[in-house]
Structure formats: C-alpha cells, structure tokens
Amino acid sequence: MHKEHTLTKNQRIIFDLIDKSPEPLKAYSILFNVQKKGIKAPPQVYRALDKLVEMGKIHKIESRNAFIACHNSSCQVAKATAFSICEICEKVTEISSASLSKYLANFKDKDGMKYSKYNLEFFGLCKKCNTR
Amino acid sequence: MHKEHTLTKNQRIIFDLIDKSPEPLKAYSILFNVQKKGIKAPPQVYRALDKLVEMGKIHKIESRNAFIACHNSSCQVAKATAFSICEICEKVTEISSASLSKYLANFKDKDGMKYSKYNLEFFGLCKKCNTR
DNA sequence: TTACATAGTGTTATATTATAACAATTTAAA
DNA sequence: TTTAAATTGTTATAATATAACACTATGTAA
Missing domain, CATH: 3.30.1490.190 (Ferric-uptake regulator, C-terminal dimerisarion domain)
Incomplete structure (x- = not known):
C-alpha cells in the first residue's frame, strides 16, 4: 500500500507522468514534458525522482537510466x-x-x-x- | 577460460588497470590514469570498455557507473x-x-x-x- | 602478394545524465 | 506562532557517454 496523499506538487506531477507512461521515462524527457507545468530545471526533476524512488513509488532501471512506476506491491x-x-x-x-x-x-x-x-x-x- | 592474447593495445592497458584495482573504476578515472600511456580521449576509453565488457573480461556495475574485472569463471x-x-x-x-x-x-x-x-x-x- | 573487409585508433566536438550551491517558500509540529 | 524541516526555484557546472570522421593496423582469401 502506498500513501498517495503525501506527494508534494512536483512529486505528484512527475509521478503522474511516469505512472501514465507505457515505458520507462528518462529524466530529461520528464523535464521536457513538465515544463508547461512550471518545472523548469533538472534539479527539480531529480529531487522529485529521488524522493519517489525512496518512497518506492517508482524504480530506476539502472541499465537504462530511466524510471518506471512501481507495479508490484511486493517490492x-x-x-x-x-x-x-x-x-x-x-x-x-x-x-x-x-x-x-x-x-x-x-x-x-x-x-x-x-x-x-x-x-x-x-x-x-x-x-x-x-x-x- | 579467457583468451588474454586477443586484447589490443588500448584494451590491454585499460584491462590491466582495472584488473589491478581493488575497487571498481569509473571511466574518467581510467582516462586520467592512462593519459601518460597515450590514451587521451573518452572515446578511446569507452571503446575499450565496451569490448572488454562484451568479452566478459570486465563488468559494469550499473548502479555505480563503474567497471570491475571479472573474477568469476562462471559468468x-x-x-x-x-x-x-x-x-x-x-x-x-x-x-x-x-x-x-x-x-x-x-x-x-x-x-x-x-x-x-x-x-x-x-x-x-x-x-x-x-x-x- | 595484393586487395579487400573488418576492427581498432586518434581526434574534435557535443550530447546526455546528474549534482552543487544558495536563496526563497511552504509545511508540519512543538 | 515560531521554529525546524522539507520543498521549491534558480544558475551554474560536473560527470558520464556518444557522434562523426579520418586514418591505421590486422586478418584473410584470391
């Protein structure tokens, strides 16, 4: 069980994008996709990604430097x-x-x-x- | 069994460095260490690394972006x-x-x-x- | 041997991935 | 309500990796 409600604004925006994506997303592709929502610089993206990984909401595919939403309650x-x-x-x-x-x-x-x-x-x- | 003899000059230099290292080495640390041997630019390092990985002589530690010599005949x-x-x-x-x-x-x-x-x-x- | 293909090298430039540092703001808890 | 902790916004830069192209060496097969 995840606690969705604790996501902050940037975390929410970035998680939703990753969660909707059929494939893993790379940090700069995320950045590009959320610029219209006011997230303008890499550190904003990486900070949200770090937190989301920490929470277990997303995972980093190390060999691809890409991020995917968690679809597995057992991890x-x-x-x-x-x-x-x-x-x-x-x-x-x-x-x-x-x-x-x-x-x-x-x-x-x-x-x-x-x-x-x-x-x-x-x-x-x-x-x-x-x-x- | 590895076929040591097939290593080219740059591959040999870079493999020896990694093989002697007690810890995984990063590409740019390798570059720094082999500049005195005439390997001056990143592509030279990355090309050798790619081949060595392909041969199974070294492995990439994906979570660390670093390379370690193979110490396991079973991989x-x-x-x-x-x-x-x-x-x-x-x-x-x-x-x-x-x-x-x-x-x-x-x-x-x-x-x-x-x-x-x-x-x-x-x-x-x-x-x-x-x-x- | 020659010529041909394949692999490796050297080089410059640039793309991609990620973090440092610092000021301002929001949030949550004492 | 004020203080600490977390989050955000921002600029700059560090660290990792590849594109592209000219050139050289090596192996192989005619």
Whole structure:
C-alpha cells in the first residue's frame, strides 16, 4: 500500500507522468514534458525522482537510466526489485514473483552475508520480439 | 577460460588497470590514469570498455557507473552477473554461486519466458562495515 | 602478394545524465 | 506562532557517454 496523499506538487506531477507512461521515462524527457507545468530545471526533476524512488513509488532501471512506476506491491519500498528488459523493443516489465523475491531475500553469500536490498535486471526478448 | 592474447593495445592497458584495482573504476578515472600511456580521449576509453565488457573480461556495475574485472569463471561472457555492494565503503564483490546462477538461469516469468542474461546487484553492509 | 573487409585508433566536438550551491517558500509540529 | 524541516526555484557546472570522421593496423582469401 502506498500513501498517495503525501506527494508534494512536483512529486505528484512527475509521478503522474511516469505512472501514465507505457515505458520507462528518462529524466530529461520528464523535464521536457513538465515544463508547461512550471518545472523548469533538472534539479527539480531529480529531487522529485529521488524522493519517489525512496518512497518506492517508482524504480530506476539502472541499465537504462530511466524510471518506471512501481507495479508490484511486493517490492518493499524500493528495496527489492526485479525487471525484464527486451533488448529489441526496450519494453520493461516489473517482475513480481514470490518465489524469486523469497529466494533472493534469503540468499547468503560465501561469508554468510544476507542482503536485504537488491536490484535484478533480466535481458532477453519479449514475447512479441521473440516471435518476429 | 579467457583468451588474454586477443586484447589490443588500448584494451590491454585499460584491462590491466582495472584488473589491478581493488575497487571498481569509473571511466574518467581510467582516462586520467592512462593519459601518460597515450590514451587521451573518452572515446578511446569507452571503446575499450565496451569490448572488454562484451568479452566478459570486465563488468559494469550499473548502479555505480563503474567497471570491475571479472573474477568469476562462471559468468559466461558477461551474460550473467551478480555483485554485492557495500553501501558504506562501496566495496564491490562479484558473487559466484552455482546455486544462484542456476536459479536465475532457470527463472521463468509469468509468461514462461526465460532470460539468458541478467545483472543482479545486492546492497547492504560488508563484514567490516557491519561490525563497526 | 595484393586487395579487400573488418576492427581498432586518434581526434574534435557535443550530447546526455546528474549534482552543487544558495536563496526563497511552504509545511508540519512543538 | 515560531521554529525546524522539507520543498521549491534558480544558475551554474560536473560527470558520464556518444557522434562523426579520418586514418591505421590486422586478418584473410584470391
């Protein structure tokens, strides 16, 4: 459950844009799209993005420097995220698999260390691109 | 098994630097360090980095925009990588776990899609930082 | 060997992504 | 209601990465 009501003006504007987008958005494309709403400079965008990521409302796709709205109630406040990325059409989908998150949350490295936070990006071809 | 012998001059210089480094190196820090060896401009660095990544000799730590030498014979030519990253000291360690790589290589998403390539970054505290 | 393709190099310029720094304003809580 | 914390607006600049083009080296196949 997210607490939508706590978003500030800029956060709201930027979240709505990302949430409506079918694909991940890059910071400067966001900037371009919200200039008519009074958000004029990069720091305004990056600050909102930082907060939204912190809240778990959006995620950063690290390999693409792009942002996508969270569509997965099980990624606890941006701590544990997994995505599939199509290398042809660049479609990004958030993976919500209880088995995967359980496996990764319990994964221990050689020293027995556990890591509560992770980001996983799978690459391949999406269904569409795979059959073309 | 890597084929060391196929590295070109610039690739060799840059790989050696990364390989000797105890921590991931950023592109411009690499550039600074190899200028005395005649590599003077960003494209020369990025081209070598691209090839080395392609070969699986180094990996890019996406969340840090930094490069680390491969220390894991099981990450097949850069296709399947996993790292742990300490959020305090920024120490990065390549994870080589047969169980993990097997699990991820066999992971199927909701549509039954398999992804042969992935990058996983775990975040937390390393042993040292955890006990301080 | 020659010639051809492919890969790598050197270089300049520029595009893209992100943050520093500081003043002003809003918000929430004591 | 006044104070602290968070948010905003703004300018400038830092950090990361690629485009484009001329040139050189390397491998290969006729």
